[in-house]
Amino acid sequence: MSYVPHTREEVKEMLKAIGVSSIEDLFADISEDLRAKSFSLPEGKSEFEVKEHLERLSQKNNSFLISFLGAGFYDHYIPAVVDALVSRSEFYTAYTPYQAECSQGILQTIYEYQTAICALTDMDVANASLYDGGTALFEALMMAFRITGRNKVIIDGGLNPLYQKMLFTYTANLPLEIIKLPPQVGQVERETLYQHLDEKTVAVVLQNPNFFGTIDDYTDIVEQAHSVGALVIVSVYPIALGLIKTPGEMGVDIVTGEGQSLGLPLSFGGPYLGFLACKKQFVRKMPGRVVGATVDKEGKRGFVLTLQTREQHIRRQKATSNICTNAALCALRALIFLSVLGKTGFIELAKLNYDKSEFAKTVLKKIPGVEVLNTPTFNEFTVRISEDANEVVRKMLTKRFVPGLPLGKFFKDMNNYLLITVTEKRKKEEILRFAEALNDAINL
Amino acid sequence: MQLIFEKSVEGKRGIKIPRSDVPEAGEIPKGYQRVKAPSLPEVSELDVVRHFTRLSRLNFSIDANFYPLGSCTMKYNPKFTEQIAGLSGFSGLHPFLPFLSEDLVQGALEVIYETERLLGEITGMDAFTLEPLAGAHGELTGLLLITAFHKYHGQPKRYVIVPDSSHGTNPASAAICGYEVIIIPSDKDGCMDFKKYKERLNDEVAAVMLTCPNTLGLFNPHIKEIADLAHKAGALMYYDGANLNAIMGKIRPGDVGFDVVHLNLHKTFATPHGGGGPGAGPVGVKKELASFLPVPRVIKKDEKFVLEENLPHSIGSIAPFYGNFGVILKAYAYILLLGKSGLISVSEHAVLNANYIRARLKDYYHLPYDRICMHECVFSAVKQAKNGVHAIDIAKYLIDMGFHPPTMYFPTIVKEALMIEPTETESKQTLDQFIEAMIEIARLAEENPQMIKDAPTTTPVKRLDEVKAARNPDLRWKGE
Known part of the structure; x- marks a missing residue:
């Protein structure tokens, strides 16, 4: 298969215009000793053959399970309209809107997306998107580092362990001291946190609901942090924000999150969507693209990439971030998802998740050997079971249930803990059957 | 055009949430509740469809326009690969599933494993990670690997060398990784000045980052000598793969002395740019650096694909999972479709x-x-600028003629730069039309410069006031 459209005749004419006799002449600068030593790839195949191959591979995956797995990445229903609209190639085959006049479509959607993220989080400003929730958190940390000029970071143990690992990887060579608090299924232990909080602290990094599902109100932590001049960064689960107190209401300085739950497929880990919002006094320290409204020379409203003097293509090594390509199409998905749900639909969706999860808790609590550990929660919670979680997982998989995430993978001493997620997609009947199967797995 | 928020009517609904089949659980405990409802739009589904359909029509795109944006490789994105990424056996896959059992995701792990091998052969590298989520993210990953390598050998370093023609992401990535940046000017042939390079190279240099061919579109014939000198000084060679589209099958970075490469799947391997992402920026390394690659690694064990988490020298994790899998799938399908001869022909x-x-x-x-x-x-509009017609004016006039403009004012070492990258998927007819348009602009620049300076006139908005946008940032809608 080839997408090169030239006829042989055309190639000849073009070579003539260039003044060379063969295509190989164009590569004359590459001397023999620099030439590829090998290029042993399979020959091309037809669409039909490649499709058959990939269909076969896709069938080697098991996606027909009843899943109670979440842990930061969620199986929510994606309305058909989301896929239909992002499939418009006027969106997906464009690039970063450097030329504003012929990119008003993308630019306006980003401006609307920024507005929607501010609405969800109750923050002043948001950027145009980052790669994912983890890199967004790292960018937020770098931002706080620049704002405060300090060097000590406190990371709560309730932060997603994947993000903790990413933060450690990224900061390994930077002059930062990272204090990591122990994992805590319930709410943040204020006293432990405050012991570390001082005038050297850049920021406190928290998550809400935390990795174990617990909801918290961080207003008091924000006050304490601000009293020593430290910032507070919170990573949030956007669907939960339909019900739970927002970072803006708590006075948080920088908010990040994984936007996958807003209309993006799980897709085995990406592409996802990192969002970042902050208070307006920090706007010029933000990483990444930002779109602003302005007027054209006739006074008509239009949109442009703005505050570009923060960015790598202008500031190079002094930029606020190295990011260039971000996640524009994923941001568009989120915007369409939020638009079609609307204000009421979004809150109802959150409530439905909460109701289903609470129902599941009630049912699971009745199983001997199952203990629900945390409250309040949104749509996921942690249970301790009387058996090894991996063993229970194995038994449950044979009954086609994915019973949640066994936490022993991340935390020692948690080998019999499961993190269970219940989204709106789980039917009552499935929850009841799940409870039955879990009972069998533990007690039979 | 009105914003979706401005179309909002109180009480209007789009998608209806299904009725609950479980008992109502009451409210979230007091003190933890959201106080004020989020001000999202209240619109019907058709309102949404019309809004975004109309917005899409305000964009130039590859599917509708020639898009010779230099350094971005805006080639045709095959419809076929889009279809592949939508296969439900891939798109619905939860990334934590292999943590429960790798048996559940053998097909997906095979895609990752095979793609890594194919990219390794294309670039001449020994091992690949697909974790990096975009080109700049690949650069950062590559530099973290390089840092780990030097630390492991007990020789932590301070500097990264980049030529002045480099992408802005190169020095920015180096700075984020904690390095100081040494910038080497270009010589009269447009390549990194060899003499100045030799002068600045020292044993505290961690890496030399090069784009090859460089951002002027020029191949540096001294690439091997540059690499040899770097290695002698204890530095590693970093290949910015943004321009790989020029050299497949002709030269492999791994054969000429590069130790680390990143690729942009959304450039060379035809995955769509999405209006600014998502992309993917896989990183390949020579075997000396393989043990530092981020985890998890996909390995083959007794004919089964498994995840390896415990690699003691690994830098850690740079993405939550295995990279932008949806993008990787498209690139994998593209490589299989084109095959060896197809890629060389590209x-x-x-x-x-x-x-x-x-x-x-x-x-x-x-x-x-x-x-x-x-x-x-890379052309320069200096001739036209004498008549007051600058690169930006030419760009705007091209829009009126239906072409997306080239990259302008980059690389910065060329005054009034216009950087044109047509890609292989454009026909001679399209190129001729573009060439005619450019010749017409050159003529107008002599005869009627004002006409160019007034462009664009056919777009939904005229030239926008960027100074106002930056001075008084209006970054979200705040109501009437």
Whole structure:
């Protein structure tokens, strides 16, 4: 298969215009000793053959399970309209809107997306998107580092362990001291946190609901942090924000999150969507693209990439971030998802998740050997079971249930803990059957 | 056009949430509740469809316009690969599933494993990670690997060398990784000045980051000597793969001394740019660096694909999971479709197209480096600027003629730069139309410069006030 459209005749004419006799002449600068030593790839195949191959591979995956797995990445229903609209190639085959006049479509959607993220989080400003929730958190940390000029970071143990690992990887060579608090299924232990909080602290990094599902109100932590001049960064689960107190209401300085739950497929880990919002006094320290409204020379409203003097293509090594390509199409998905749900639909969706999860808790609590550990929660919670979680997982998989995430993978001493997620997609009947199967797995 | 928020009518509904089949649980405990409802739009589904359909029509895109944006490789994105990424056996896959059992995701792990091998062969590298989520993210990953390598050998270093023609992401990534940046000027041939490079190279240099061919679209024939000197000084060679589209099958970074490469799947391997992402920026390394690659690694054990988490020298994790899998799938399908001859043909015709434009326009526009180029050519509008017609004016007039403009004012070492990358998927007819348009602009710049300076006139908005946008940032809608 080839997408090169030239006829042989055309190639000849073009070579003539260039003044060379063969295509190989164009590569004359590459001397023999620099030439590829090998290029042993399979020959091309037809669409039909490649499709058959990939269909076969896709069938080697098991996606027909009843899943109670979440842990930061969620199986929510994606309305058909989301896929239909992002499939418009006027969106997906464009690039970063450097030329504003012929990119008003993308630019306006980003401006609307920024507005929607501010609405969800109750923050002043948001950027145009980052790669994912983890890199967004790292960018937020770098931002706080620049704002405060300090060097000590406190990371709560309730932060997603994947993000903790990413933060450690990224900061390994930077002059930062990272204090990591122990994992805590319930709410943040204020006293432990405050012991570390001082005038050297850049920021406190928290998550809400935390990795174990617990909801918290961080207003008091924000006050304490601000009293020593430290910032507070919170990573949030956007669907939960339909019900739970927002970072803006708590006075948080920088908010990040994984936007996958807003209309993006799980897709085995990406592409996802990192969002970042902050208070307006920090706007010029933000990483990444930002779109602003302005007027054209006739006074008509239009949109442009703005505050570009923060960015790598202008500031190079002094930029606020190295990011260039971000996640524009994923941001568009989120915007369409939020638009079609609307204000009421979004809150109802959150409530439905909460109701289903609470129902599941009630049912699971009745199983001997199952203990629900945390409250309040949104749509996921942690249970301790009387058996090894991996063993229970194995038994449950044979009954086609994915019973949640066994936490022993991340935390020692948690080998019999499961993190269970219940989204709106789980039917009552499935929850009841799940409870039955879990009972069998533990007690039979 | 009105914003979706401005179309909002109180009480209007789009998608209806299904009725609950479980008992109502009451409210979230007091003190933890959201106080004020989020001000999301209240619109019908058709309102949403019309809004975004109309917005899409305000964009130029590859599917509707020639898009010769230099350094971005805006080639045709096959419809076929889009379809592949939508297969439900891939798109619905939860990334934590292999943590429960790798048996559940054998197909997906095979895609990752095979793609890593194919990219390794294309670039001449020994091992690949697909974790990096975009090109700049690949650069950062590559530099973290390089840092780990030097630390492991007990020789932590301080500097990263980049030429002045480099992408802005190179020095920015180096800075984020904690390095100081040494910038080497270009010589009269447009390549990194070899003499100055030698002068600045020292044993505290961690890496030399090069784009090859460089952002002027020029191949540096001294690449091997640069690499040899770097290695002698204890530095590693980093290959910015943004311009790989020029050289597939001709030269492999791994064969000429590069130790680390990143690729942009959304450039060379035809995955769509999405209006600014998502992309993917896989990183390949020589075997000396393989043990530092981020985890988890996909390995093959007794004919089964498994995840390896415990690699003691690994830098850790740079993405939550295995990379932008949806993008990787498309690139994998693209490589299988084109195969060996197809990929070689890609580079040959990308270079042919760029040289054709170069040859046909050089009588009309100043060509600062007049030699055979690779996949892109960089002109300067200095001749036209004498009449007050600048690169930006030419760009805007091209929009009126239905072409997306080239990259302008980059690389910064060329005054009034216009960087044109046609890609291999554009036909001679399209190139001829573009060339005619550029010749027409050159003529108008002499005869009627004002006409160009008034452009664009056919777009939904005229030239926008960027100074106002930056001075008084209006970054979200705040109501009437």
